[in-house]
Amino acid sequence: MPGSRILRVLVALFLAxxxxxxxxxxxxxxxxxxxxxxxxxxxAGERIFWAGGCAxxxxxxxxxxxxxGDDKLLLGxxxxxxxxxxxxxxxxxxxxxxxxxxxxxxxxxxxAMQHGVSPDGLHYYPSFPYTSxxxxxxxxxxxxxxxxxxLPPVAGRVASHSLRFPWSLRRGVGAWKRKYLDVAPIVPxxxxxxxxxxxxxxxxxxxxxxxHTPRDRFGGLIHDRWLAGxxxxxGEGRVPNITPGGKSISGWSAADIAYYLESGFTPEFDTVGGxxxxxxxNLSQLDGxxxxxxxxxxxxxxxxx
Amino acid sequence: MSxxxxxxLLVVIALAFTSPLxxxxxxxxxxxxxxxxxxxxxxxxxxxxxxxxxxxxGVVMTSLRTFDDASAKFGGLFPPGSETxxxxxxxxxxxxxxxxxxxxLATWADAVDAAIAAQPQTLEATKPVAGEIFKACKGCHxxxxxxxx
Numbered sequence: 491m492p493g494s495r496i497l498r499v500l501v502a503l504f505l506a507x508x509x510x511x512x513x514x515x516x517x518x519x520x521x522x523x524x525x526x527x528x529x530x531x532x533x534a535g536e537r538i539f540w541a542g543g544c545a546x547x548x549x550x551x552x553x554x555x556x557x558x559g560d561d562k563l564l565l566g567x568x569x570x571x572x573x574x575x576x577x578x579x580x581x582x583x584x585x586x587x588x589x590x591x592x593x594x595x596x597x598x599x600x601x602a603m604q605h606g607v608s609p610d611g612l613h614y615y616p617s618f619p620y621t622s623x624x625x626x627x628x629x630x631x632x633x634x635x636x637x638x639x640x641l642p643p644v645a646g647r648v649a650s651h652s653l654r655f656p657w658s659l660r661r662g663v664g665a666w667k668r669k670y671l672d673v674a675p676i677v678p679x680x681x682x683x684x685x686x687x688x689x690x691x692x693x694x695x696x697x698x699x700x701x702h703t704p705r706d707r708f709g710g711l712i713h714d715r716w717l718a719g720x721x722x723x724x725g726e727g728r729v730p731n732i733t734p735g736g737k738s739i740s741g742w743s744a745a746d747i748a749y750y751l752e753s754g755f756t757p758e759f760d761t762v763g764g765x766x767x768x769x770x771x772n773l774s775q776l777d778g779x780x781x782x783x784x785x786x787x788x789x790x791x792x793x794x795x
Numbered sequence: 796m797s798x799x800x801x802x803x804l805l806v807v808i809a810l811a812f813t814s815p816l817x818x819x820x821x822x823x824x825x826x827x828x829x830x831x832x833x834x835x836x837x838x839x840x841x842x843x844x845x846x847x848x849x850x851x852x853g854v855v856m857t858s859l860r861t862f863d864d865a866s867a868k869f870g871g872l873f874p875p876g877s878e879t880x881x882x883x884x885x886x887x888x889x890x891x892x893x894x895x896x897x898x899x900l901a902t903w904a905d906a907v908d909a910a911i912a913a914q915p916q917t918l919e920a921t922k923p924v925a926g927e928i929f930k931a932c933k934g935c936h937x938x939x940x941x942x943x944x
Contacts, residue, residue, distance in 0.1 A: 727942065745845065745847075749841075749845050753841075753929065754929075754933050755837075755841055755929065757838075758834060758838065759834045759835075759837035759838045759841050760834060761932055761933045761936045761937075762933070763936065763937075763940065763942040764942040767933075767937050
């Protein structure tokens with residue numbers, strides 16, 4: 491009968507579509523042999539830790555407030571990010587073997603940081619900004635793991651995210667990654683070694699674009715508006731445009747930008763505010779040359795209104 | 796005589812009640828202007844620290860005196876009822892945690908006093924004392940100022 495034949499074809503097409511979808515959304519990882527020949531260096535990793543601002547999300551809040559001083563090194567997680575997709579809960583990344591990531595191998599860590607895949611083979615949500623970390627040199631990620639291993643273990647597991655449907659379907663992140671996970675530089679290779687160093691920090695570990703670049707309706711960064719300012723993801727107002735075409739810092743010299751990142755003071759001697767306070771404090775821990783590199787990169791960006 | 800005394804006492808009491816009202820006629824505006832002045836005074840010191848301007852002990856001292864004057868007045872410019880208006884950046888925490896706010900202001904005043912007592916004559920001597928003042932600025936802004944952007 492033609493009717494049952496059409497039905498059979500439709501069922502077959504439907505199953506094929508599911509299979510294709512399943513295949514397209516599968517977690518993609520690297521194997522231990524794919525790691526570069528590099529001896530992880532915890533001291534170099536500390537630089538990446540501050541550049542990346544890991545503590546800003548992963549340090550356990552103290553009495554409901556963000557951790558300061560040495561408490562920034564206690565990475566038990568627990569902070570909540572209340573977003574349009576639901577509540578994301580920041581996990582424990584301390585060296586605790588059961589509750590943290592102390593038992594992870596180096597390749598587990600690289601897969602999490604740069605491929606957004608957990609050791610169990612599940613996708614991470616991009617609230618963990620691996621789309622930025624994917625642009626880091628792999629050796630830097632390996633160094634960071636060595637530094638995290640040197641920090642104290644913190645007991646306690648954090649509850650999982652509470653997301654709204656359809657965002658609660660974790661497998662769907664695989665499709666999102668197909669579109670948004672890319673290791674190519676966002677701004678073409680720098681004109682100088684300093685700009686290039688800045689590019690690695692800003693586009694990679696520093697993940698500056700996650701707040702300073704607007705997102706499309708699927709939550710992916712709009713590269714045409716790279717660092718040109720965005721809605722504040724944590725509340726009212728806007729995160730400023732930091733390209734040479736913006737109003738906020740286009741009048742600043744590279745030295746002004748570097749000094750701001752070091753001291754928290756603008757050229758008018760106002761102080762850093764909002765979410766940037768924690769970022770500035772982290773960046774103040776870097777070598778001066780890293781802050782100069784960030785400033786040089788920002789000055790070399792295409793100007794966007 | 797005693798009548799005179801009680802009359803002058805009354806005048807004193809009346810003044811005590813009215814003068815804050817007169818002085819605090821527009822506290823939002825006043826504290827804004829005062830803080831603008833503090834920023835203007837901080838700028839030359841900052842430029843010296845950044846190496847954009849030659850060190851001048853006299854300019855540093857003038858700025859320190861501006862800080863001293865402002866830190867003495869500032870705490871009095873947040874009376875009840877001045878929580879909002881004129882685009883104020885004062886955070887509700889000033890009124891909710893008055894003791895913490897006063898403490899942050901005291902940290903600022905102490906750092907200014909220490910800098911004035913040190914009478915810095917070189918850039919090297921200015922760096923640490925100015926650093927403590929700037930740290931106090933940041934410390935207070937982090938908790939008691941809201942972002943207008």
